[in-house]
Amino acid sequence: MAQNIKILPGATVCEDCTLEGDITIGGGTVVHPRVTIIAEGGPIIIAEYCIIEEYSTIIHKKSDKQENPPKPLFIGAHNVFEVGCKLESPFGHIGESNVFECKSYVGVDVKIGSGCVIGAACQLTVPQSLPDNTVIWGSEHHNREALEKQPSQLLQLDFLSKVMPNYHRLRKPNLHKRQPSRPSQEGAKV
Amino acid sequence: MAYLTQPDFVRYVCSCGQLKPITNLYFCRHCLKIRCGFCICHEVDSHYCANCLENMPSSEARLKKNRCSSCFDCPSCFHTLSTRATFAQTRQDPAAGDAKVENKQAKKMYYLSCFNCRWTSRDVGIPDQPVASGGWPERPNPFSARINQLLDYYKAIAQQEKQEKLDRERKKFAIRGKYITLTDKTGLTGAMARNIAGLPSSESSSSAIANFVPSVASAEVEELPEDYHLREINLKQVTTMAQRLASPEWQPASVARLHPVARPLSVKRSQRCRACDHNLTKPEYNPGSIKFKIELLAFYHMPEVKIISHESVKPGQQSALLLKVSNPTSHEMALRLLPPDHQAETETDETTETHEKNEPKSIEKSLEKSLNLEKDTTWSKVIERKPQMPALSQICIPEVTLTLAQRDDAAEYDDDPQHDTSDIILWRKSNKLALRLKVSTDPSAEVGQPAQVALSLQYSYRNTVPPSAQSAQHRDHTLTTTVLLDLGTVCE
Numbered sequence A: 001m002a003q004n005i006k007i008l009p010g011a012t013v014c015e016d017c018t019l020e021g022d023i024t025i026g027g028g029t030v031v032h033p034r035v036t037i038i039a040e041g042g043p044i045i046i047a048e049y050c051i052i053e054e055y056s057t058i059i060h061k062k063s064d065k066q067e068n069p070p071k072p073l074f075i076g077a078h079n080v081f082e083v084g085c086k087l088e089s090p091f092g093h094i095g096e097s098n099v100f101e102c103k104s105y106v107g108v109d110v111k112i113g114s115g116c117v118i119g120a121a122c123q124l125t126v127p128q129s130l131p132d133n134t135v136i137w138g139s140e141h142h143n144r145e146a147l148e149k150q151p152s153q154l155l156q157l158d159f160l161s162k163v164m165p166n167y168h169r170l171r172k173p174n175l176h177k178r179q180p181s182r183p184s185q186e187g188a189k190v
Numbered sequence B: 001m002a003y004l005t006q007p008d009f010v011r012y013v014c015s016c017g018q019l020k021p022i023t024n025l026y027f028c029r030h031c032l033k034i035r036c037g038f039c040i041c042h043e044v045d046s047h048y049c050a051n052c053l054e055n056m057p058s059s060e061a062r063l064k065k066n067r068c069s070s071c072f073d074c075p076s077c078f079h080t081l082s083t084r085a086t087f088a089q090t091r092q093d094p095a096a097g098d099a100k101v102e103n104k105q106a107k108k109m110y111y112l113s114c115f116n117c118r119w120t121s122r123d124v125g126i127p128d129q130p131v132a133s134g135g136w137p138e139r140p141n142p143f144s145a146r147i148n149q150l151l152d153y154y155k156a157i158a159q160q161e162k163q164e165k166l167d168r169e170r171k172k173f174a175i176r177g178k179y180i181t182l183t184d185k186t187g188l189t190g191a192m193a194r195n196i197a198g199l200p201s202s203e204s205s206s207s208a209i210a211n212f213v214p215s216v217a218s219a220e221v222e223e224l225p226e227d228y229h230l231r232e233i234n235l236k237q238v239t240t241m242a243q244r245l246a247s248p249e250w251q252p253a254s255v256a257r258l259h260p261v262a263r264p265l266s267v268k269r270s271q272r273c274r275a276c277d278h279n280l281t282k283p284e285y286n287p288g289s290i291k292f293k294i295e296l297l298a299f300y301h302m303p304e305v306k307i308i309s310h311e312s313v314k315p316g317q318q319s320a321l322l323l324k325v326s327n328p329t330s331h332e333m334a335l336r337l338l339p340p341d342h343q344a345e346t347e348t349d350e351t352t353e354t355h356e357k358n359e360p361k362s363i364e365k366s367l368e369k370s371l372n373l374e375k376d377t378t379w380s381k382v383i384e385r386k387p388q389m390p391a392l393s394q395i396c397i398p399e400v401t402l403t404l405a406q407r408d409d410a411a412e413y414d415d416d417p418q419h420d421t422s423d424i425i426l427w428r429k430s431n432k433l434a435l436r437l438k439v440s441t442d443p444s445a446e447v448g449q450p451a452q453v454a455l456s457l458q459y460s461y462r463n464t465v466p467p468s469a470q471s472a473q474h475r476d477h478t479l480t481t482t483v484l485l486d487l488g489t490v491c492e
């Protein structure tokens, strides 16, 4: 698999994590140690101000119905991936301000809007699309619609990006020019 | 063997006949009997809020309808709500200009939020509060007037019935002419006595009964809206049954009408033996403490039986069964295995005797007794039952008396097992003993049925209760308990 990891300035990416394939990590995003991001089916683009916590896994799965060139998996801004969550999505788009709580699982063919919360240990395996502000929780997968998006974690991000460098080796940002967060911008590489 | 997440493989027979794991049983040191939650008296010690740990007397709790005034539960998922602070920008019209810069210092505002389902008080339009606790708007109960009316009515009825009963009781004694009642002696009239006791006079209670209007069923029901069956429903807007029942006053049908539920109080509870009125458990008063002042758990007083392993039970065959027995007491224990039908008859005689002894009592006592339904002693006959003992499988009982050493916490650290093993004793280690037993199963046992065996244990018990002045208690007792072992299902 071709390694092509692009880390934008302002992103905090720990060295001790598995990044494979064509991955772009936006500015302000914090990637904790032991995170696995695998772009085997196509590029993964993570926008700004996301938090990806320990042991979470994001996989862009290979699939038979893939377009050529493969469509990137675009993860919007302000998403929070809590400890041990898993996202396996071969297609499309994850909105912004979503929260994937601890040990949650989002399978193939699940479309996620914005402001959604996948509760701790909730498993989404059936093809479906979650409208904006859907909250799923509990072992019985109760769901409700929140009135507004989840509050942003800017304070937490600020803290993490200050503290992380003191305790972990970080990957250096390798893109110096700020990009608009758009898929497939190969040219801006320095 | 009793664990939180596993089925109860070993169950003990309580003195009332219930089968419970040892962790759910109590041991009355005064009656020397096993008691369980089913056959003891549960008493409320104090009310407290499990969230903020505020303690309150029962009168105050009743006034607050047994709910905490400062904590709330989520109306959506019933998890406790947390208070969250936000910095609200004080809204100003753009014309204000400079004032805006000065007023930049944001005001702290609070709202309630659920960490489980992310419900917030903003979802239903409850305005943010300037203080962290209290001050949340209360939704009035639309039926409060009727409920109060009903409460007054039933209180009055209860009062009246109590009064009638008291009068009847007094008359009964008056006819006998042998005893002088309190009112005869002091010249108090009934009304005066009621006044002194702080009870409402009979006149006022009768007025509550007279003015009461019973509700009338009506055949006229409000029409459903025209489009009721045609409208598309959004299930996310409709509340679940549990959500409606969580606030019975309003029973909201739409999620927009959900309202934080004041958190129900928890109680600290003490448990009392019904036969001798001694406490079996008594918690510490402080709600933050999980310790007990009195804690007579069976776990500390009876030999504990665990199944190490067993061969699968087959009809008409013998299978091996390895048991571990441990002695939790600080005295040496002599142990004998008995067939399960060998119940201790001597013990039952004792209790009937004490019951008879208690019979002759002063009138005050008997009067009190007749007024107080809870003190009724017929309970034991009502609840007592014989557990069904498995008959198809039996343990071959060895004719030996075993001794179990006292519990010694230091012995945990030396780990060479003592070598007095025999064909029954597999190993022995401080206060623990592993037994090798045989289970014989009847050929008529059906394959697939649960395989169970029963076993009685006769053990010596030293009572550590300081002997009271009246009764010269002997300290050493021989007690019997029956355990039921679950050995899976009968195999082919």
Ligand SMILES: [Zn+2]
Pocket: B014, B015, B016, B017, B018, B034, B035, B036, B037, B038, B039, B040
């Ligand atoms: Zn019982």
Ligand SMILES: [Zn+2]
Pocket: B049, B050, B051, B052, B053, B054, B068, B069, B070, B071, B263
């Ligand atoms: Zn409280």
Ligand SMILES: [Zn+2]
Pocket: B074, B075, B076, B077, B078, B079, B114, B115, B116, B117, B118, B119
């Ligand atoms: Zn909730």
Ligand SMILES: [Zn+2]
Pocket: B028, B029, B030, B031, B032, B273, B274, B275, B276, B277, B278
């Ligand atoms: Zn007792």
